[in-house]
Amino acid sequence: MKRSNPGIITRCVGKHGPTRRIIIEPPTRSTAEENLRAIVSHDADGAIIVDNSGVVRFLNSAAERLLDRHGAELHGQVFGFPLVVGERAEVEVLRPNGEFAVAEMRVVSIVWEGQDALLITLRDVTFERQAETALREAEEFSITILNSLTNEIVVLDEQGKIVAVNEAWLRFGRENGITDLAAISVGADYFAACAVDKTLTGGIDVLQGLRDVLAGNKEEFSCEYELPTSAGTRWFALRAVPLRGKRRGIVISHTDITEQRRAAQLAAEAEMLREQVRQMERELTNVDALSRPEDTARSRLSSLRQRLPEVFEYALHRYGSLLDEALQSRIHRTQLPPRALRELGEFLGSGWATPRDLIDIHLQAIRQRSAQSPPKKLQAYVEEGRLLLLELMGHLASFYRSLAIGELASRPPEQ
Structure with a gap:
């Protein structure tokens, strides 16, 4: 007859000779489940196991630290996020102190204690997202500063490609008939434009001056040039300095000095x-x-x-x-x-x-x-x-x- 509960049979020697005793013990967990429990318990990422109803059946110490709550508080509670097997999602976790943590969540199907369950892994990405937010805010702040300047500003990388411009630069392009702003925006080749621009006085010399600053041969480069526009000839002062920081490049400012030029000419004539x-x-x-x-x-x-x-x-x-x-x-x-x-x-x-x-x-x-x-x-x-x-x-x-x-x-x- 097939026994529903397997047991361990041992031999026992008694007063009246050898006898047989059958001891029924609880079934042992499978090796695979034991391995899973060991991995989950010691995983650096948070791990929560819920049943098909979404009720928490187990969580490791990493999950307790991430949620800032003791496991006993959560055991038997319903996990409060929608769960989709096989997908990754970022969730914000509200901690008891009112702070938020950000976790990358992944859900997989498992068998836990002989029943179908879901394993939820939570990788704490709070610091990563904070760093990304700080970087994004710093970049936005830098662009805000650039847009606050009245001078036309262009930032180039070490290849002479435009990596940043301000609104004054784009506005100047629009006012002077440039319909394709992509030609003067991020990604455009500024060096190539200088080489072929026939309207830029001394374009080749300007290009060489910019290359000298980029190569470190000069601390800065400046010049004045005239530019024919629809409103007449205008004069500009160009100044280029190295980009300070880990990234190599140069920052170029274009300042409209037409009025100063005219004033100097008028003063001389007067x-x-x-x-x-x-x-x-x-x-x-x-x-x-x-x-x-x-x-x-x-x-x-x-x-x-x-x-x-x-x-x-x-x-x-x-x-x-x-x-x-x-x-x-x-x-x-x-x-x-x-x-x-x-x-x-x-x-x-x-x-x-x-x-x-x-x-x-x-x-x-x-x-x-x-x-x-x-x-x-x-x-x-x-x-x-x-x-x-x-x-x-x-x-x-x-x-x-x-x-x-x-x-x-x-x-x-x-x-």
């Missing part, structure tokens, strides 16, 4: 024009000295600005208006009505103005316009003003000549 004004002032002063009769009473009068300030201000306003009209006539190639300038000359003559007063009016009008006019316009004011001043002096001389002739005509003939 200084040249100021020298022309000073030269003209010296010339006209000499004319005044030659034309002023020393023995006339008018030569001993004070300046018109001091004697008749209202007359001086009106003449200055009127002369300035005529100067603006002369500039418009130059642009439109028309003639300035001569009557207006003659009337101003007669008005100044009625106040006994001298050539020196005219010079004072002229220079004051030029100075008023030099502060708000670009160099080319100021130069046009100077050129037109020189002619206007000489013509006004002629009208003033004619007024005094007519006045002198009238005085002579009114005198009785000498006896």
